[in-house]
Amino acid sequence: MNFEATQLQSWYEEPKGRLVVRLVGGAMERLLKDNPSERTLGLGFAQPYLDWLRPWTGNAMGAAPAEMGVVLGVTGAPNRTAQVRPDALPFPDAWFERVVMVHLLEGTSDPQSALREVWRVLIPGGRILILVANRGGLWARGDTTPFGWGRPYSPGQLRSILEDTLLVPRQWCYALFCPPLKRKLSWRWASAWEKAGNRWFAPLGGVILCEAEKVVYASTPLFEKRAIIRRTARIPIPLAKSTQIDGGTIRGGP
Numbered sequence: 536m537n538f539e540a541t542q543l544q545s546w547y548e549e550p551k552g553r554l555v556v557r558l559v560g561g562a563m564e565r566l567l568k569d570n571p572s573e574r575t576l577g578l579g580f581a582q583p584y585l586d587w588l589r590p591w592t593g594n595a596m597g598a599a600p601a602e603m604g605v606v607l608g609v610t611g612a613p614n615r616t617a618q619v620r621p622d623a624l625p626f627p628d629a630w631f632e633r634v635v636m637v638h639l640l641e642g643t644s645d646p647q648s649a650l651r652e653v654w655r656v657l658i659p660g661g662r663i664l665i666l667v668a669n670r671g672g673l674w675a676r677g678d679t680t681p682f683g684w685g686r687p688y689s690p691g692q693l694r695s696i697l698e699d700t701l702l703v704p705r706q707w708c709y710a711l712f713c714p715p716l717k718r719k720l721s722w723r724w725a726s727a728w729e730k731a732g733n734r735w736f737a738p739l740g741g742v743i744l745c746e747a748e749k750v751v752y753a754s755t756p757l758f759e760k761r762a763i764i765r766r767t768a769r770i771p772i773p774l775a776k777s778t779q780i781d782g783g784t785i786r787g788g789p
Contacts, residue, residue, distance in 0.1 A: 538681050540604040543580045543638060546681060550719055552583070555711065557722070558729055559666065559742060560587035562710040563635075566664060566746050567591040572632035576656070578621070578649075579603070579639030580681075584666070592633065598624065600643065622648035626656045634663040641668055641685030650700035657749040663702060664746045667693060674715050674741030682711075682741060690738075693745055702747040709733070709740025 538546070546552045563584060568591060575595035577585045580603065585595045597616035599605050605616045619625060621643055634653050640646050653663050668675040668687040675687035688696075694704055712732025713725045732740055 538580075538603070538638065538642075538684055540580060540599060540606045543603075543681055544606045547583045551680075554720055554722065554725055556583045556587055558713075558725060559710045559744070560584055561729075562708055562744055563588055563664065563666075564591070566706050566708065566744060567633075570662070572662075574631045575633045575635065576626070576631045578634055578636045578653070581635045581637040582606075582616070584637055585635060588635070592635065595635070600639065603638075603642070621645075622652055624652045624656055628655055629658045629661075630656050632658055632661050634661075635666075636663060637666045638681055640665060641687060646696055647700055650696065650702060654701055654749055659749060659751045661749050662705070662746055663749075664744065665693070665697075667743050667745075669709065669738075669740055669743045672709075672711070672739055672741040674711055677715060679717070680715055682715075688743065690743060690745075693743060697745070697747045701750070703750045704745050704747045706746040708744050709737045709742070710744060711741030712736070712739065715741070 547556060564587070567588060571591040571593075573593045575585070575592040577595050577597040579599060581595075582597055585592055585597070589595075594615070597605070598619040599616065600621050601618045605618055617625070621639065622645055634657060636653070639649065643649050650663075657663065668682040668685070670687040670689045670692070672682075672687075674680055674682040677683045690707065697704055709732070710729065713720060713728035
């Protein structure tokens, strides 16, 4: 289960939501600044972070599952967000250079199919940046923020599901170390928490950020194995001639 788009938009428009975008967006920026992209797809509810990352992602388009819904942009501006099925994206193969996935993996019932579709639409060497709630963090323990809904992930679980779908993790980091208090948080106080958390207790961050790469050769052994099996199945096996017994000696063969 996940938040609806209207709920997510309302939360991110609050002071706490804007602070989260600033904190998490800064961590995303450090991962992406050396590898900008032009054709970028935001999956889930990624728009607040894509606005922050515009210098590195260009004019990205968005796509969200139908059960989440979408929120249109500014009136009069062209709509760049579509409702989609995460396991059947309406985009051609090898089209996007980067995918930014936010608030999707935790709420989908079939994360493997969603990630396989991401692999399909990425160019060879393209990358996906995933933001998920950290199972070991404080933000996954309450339901007053978007990070407390759906299924949180541990680093090991996230790595496993990525590798199962032929996406190779390249960079990791944690963010959102300040506790999810109800009162208004100041930037100075929250940024101090981020610095201390990254240095002293990184695995306790509220979210995990992972950048993974589509590596085409990772699929080669599997495809080769299937081809060998098919070729072997077509090889006729000669039948042995009837066995004869002559003087106690068994003779037979093809």
